[in-house]
Amino acid sequence: xxxxxxxxxxxxxxxxxxxxxxxxxxxxxxxxxxxxxxxxxxxxxxxxxxxxxxxxxxxxxxxxxxxxxxxxxxxxxxxxxxxxxxxxxxxxxxxxxxxxxxxxxxxxxxxxxxxxxxxxxxxxxxxxxxxxxxxxxxxxxxxxxxxxxxxxxxxxxxxxxxxxxxxxxxxxxxxxxxxxxxxxxxxxxxxxxxxxxxxxxxxxxxxxxxxxxxxxxxxxxxxxxxxxxxxxxxxxxxxxxxxxxxxxxxxxxxxxxxxxxx
Numbered sequence: 057x058x059x060x061x062x063x064x065x066x067x068x069x070x071x072x073x074x075x076x077x078x079x080x081x082x083x084x085x086x087x088x089x090x091x092x093x094x095x096x097x098x099x100x101x102x103x104x105x106x107x108x109x110x111x112x113x114x115x116x117x118x119x120x121x122x123x124x125x126x127x128x129x130x131x132x133x134x135x136x137x138x139x140x141x142x143x144x145x146x147x148x149x150x151x152x153x154x155x156x157x158x159x160x161x162x163x164x165x166x167x168x169x170x171x172x173x174x175x176x177x178x179x180x181x182x183x184x185x186x187x188x189x190x191x192x193x194x195x196x197x198x199x200x201x202x203x204x205x206x207x208x209x210x211x212x213x214x215x216x217x218x219x220x221x222x223x224x225x226x227x228x229x230x231x232x233x234x235x236x237x238x239x240x241x242x243x244x245x246x247x248x249x250x251x252x253x254x255x256x257x258x259x260x261x262x263x264x265x266x267x268x269x270x271x272x273x274x275x276x277x278x279x280x281x282x283x284x285x286x287x288x289x290x291x292x293x294x295x296x297x298x299x300x301x302x303x304x305x306x307x308x309x310x311x312x313x314x315x316x317x318x
Contacts, residue, residue: 059162059169059170059185059186059187059188060185060188062116062117062162062170062185063170063171063172063183063184063185063188064183065116066113066116066160066162066170066172066183067172067174067181067183069109069112069113069116069160070158070160070172070174070181071174071179071181072108073105073108073109073142073158074158074174074176074179076101076104076105076108077101077105077143077149077156077158077176078176078177080101080104081149081152084099084101084149084150098126098146099143099146099149099150101143101149102125102126102142102143102146103126103127103142105142105143105158106124106125106126106127106140106142109124109138109140109142109158109160110122110124110127110130110138110140113138113140113160117136117138117162119133119134119135119136120133120136120137120138120162121133121134121136121137121138122137122138122139122140123137123138123139123140123163123267123268124138124139124140124141124142124268125140125141125142125266125268126142135164135165136162136163136164137162137163138160138161138162138163139160139161139162139163139168139267139268139271139272140159140160140268141157141158141159141160141246141268141269142158143156143157143158144156144157144158144159144244144245144246144247144268144269145157145242145243145244145246145247147243148243148244153243154177155175155177155242155243155244155247156175156176156177156243156244156247157173157174157175157176157244157246157247157250158172158173158174158176159171159172159173159246159268159269159271159272159273160172160173160272161268161271161272161275163271166294167186168271168272168274168275168294169185169186169275170183170184170185170186170275171183171184171185171271171272171273171274171275171276172272173246173247173249173250173272173273173276175244175247175250179193180192180193180250181193182197182250182253182254182276183276184275184276184279184280185279186275188279189279189280190253190254190276190277190279190280192250192254197253197254197255197280198254198255198280198281199252199253199255199258199277199280199281199282199302199303199304200255200258200303201303201305202258202303202305202306203305203306204306204309205232205235205236205306205309205310205313206235206236207236207237207258208236208237208258208259208302208306208310209236209237209238209239209240209256209257209258210232210236210238210239210240210257210258210259210260210261211239211240211241211242211248211251211252211257211259211260212229212232212239212240212241212248212260212261212262213241213243213245213248213262213264213265214241215263215264216264217264218263218264221263221318224317224318225263225317227317228261228313228314228316228317228318231313231317232313240257245260245262245265245269245270245273246269246270246272246273248260248262248273249270249272249273249274249276249277249301250273250276252273252277252280252282252301252302252303253273253276253277253279253280253282254280258302258303258306259300259301259302259303259306259310260299260300260301260302261287261299261300261301261310261314262298262299263287263297263298263299263318264297264298265297265298265299266297267294267295270293270294270299271294273301274293274294274299274301277301281303281304282301282302282303282304282307283301283302283303283304283307284299284300284301285299285300285311286298286299286300287300287311287314287315287318288315289311289315298318300314
């Protein structure tokens with residue numbers, strides 16, 4: 057299997073579908089917005105994007121199945137599965153805020169072997185595959201070399217339905233407000249992880265995420281020299297609904313701070 061070729065085909069596909077999404081922002085209406093849950097939205101654009109991705113990815117790797125955000129009825133593959141978020145940042149999209157993306161990962165058994173994140177507004181394609189460096193529009197990227205939490209710029213996401221851990225989250229948020237260069241909340245976890253991989257953020261943490269939110273970004277961070285775990289420091293970040301990502305220098309301090317509050 058030529059993972060480099062497959063990954064670059066996925067990059068091209070992401071750009072094509074991203075162009076469709078960008079055009080549709082002019083057409084989206086309030087009546088097009090559906091509610092999947094509390095503050096959890098979906099539009100015809102999400103669904104159409106996913107259908108296009110599934111159709112074309114099936115041609116790239118016919119034996120692969122799908123784990124996708126908008127449709128749980130896709131057949132799972134015995135060995136390979138695509139993990140797809142067709143529009144990460146739907147809330148931003150419906151409010152015309154320019155930060156939303158497509159995230160696609162290829163999983164072999166339980167290992168992510170290829171990852172692509174396409175940020176649609178800046179036309180930035182982040183990609184990597186097993187055994188490779190990580191890239192942004194053809195240029196190699198690396199995580200930062202920051203050594204102390206006090207010198208970091210962090211990203212996070214605000215919980216929008218799971219409030220059981222809100223008190224712990226807010227206490228941790230206050231700590232990082234006082235002890236970092238700042239915290240940013242972009243509204244797309246996939247982009248947050250891509251920005252850790254390319255050195256724009258030193259670290260990222262969030263709980264309540266799904267596999268399609270983090271799979272591609274987690275591989276990007278690792279291939280860019282970073283570290284990815286759950287809040288306990290283990291590898292259960294794809295399905296465990298909590299993730300921290302950072303460079304390797306600051307990781308231990310970052311993890312220990314999070315453990316103090318969670």
